[in-house]
Amino acid sequence: MGRLFFITLEGQIYRCKHCHTHLGLMDDIMSKSFHSSHGKAYLFAKIVNVTVGEKEERLMLTGLHTVVDIFCVGCGSLVGWKYEAAYEKIQKYKEGKFVLERYQVLGPNGNGYIPAQVPQALSDTDNTDNTDEG
Ligand SMILES: [Zn+2]
Numbered sequence: 001m002g003r004l005f006f007i008t009l010e011g012q013i014y015r016c017k018h019c020h021t022h023l024g025l026m027d028d029i030m031s032k033s034f035h036s037s038h039g040k041a042y043l044f045a046k047i048v049n050v051t052v053g054e055k056e057e058r059l060m061l062t063g064l065h066t067v068v069d070i071f072c073v074g075c076g077s078l079v080g081w082k083y084e085a086a087y088e089k090i091q092k093y094k095e096g097k098f099v100l101e102r103y104q105v106l107g108p109n110g111n112g113y114i115p116a117q118v119p120q121a122l123s124d125t126d127n128t129d130n131t132d133e134g
Helices: 089-094
Strands: 013-016 022-025 029-036 039-044 050-060 063-072 078-086 098-101
Touching: 022 098, 029 098, 050 078, 063 089, 078 089
Parallel strands: none
Antiparallel strands: 013 022, 029 039, 039 098, 050 063, 063 078, 078 098
16 A cells, blocks of 8 residues: 655645645635536646546536546545546636535635535425525
């Protein structure tokens, strides 16, 4: 078995919310306007302390991309994905870049992120008769 190396970042750090392994720096964020099926996601120029999965073709809102899932080396959680290749010219800037799922990481202030859309299965409150305009 190989030894795991943990890289320690300094600055405004995004960490794995499960094991607090350092993953990326605020300075390396290229865009905060990404979305995944779980909600917000951030595009990073550089990510550390992750392992990658199998390459696969994935059709996203912005077109077909070759991506690999990325996993935290500390706990093995799926934390996002990396763009290996983009087919649309306008999307080429994403090649070699990483996306972190916002709900899987803790921000520099230690705050978590609650996805806007709570999966139906987790909602057991009976408010179907209320029309809450608030
Ligand atoms: Zn972790």
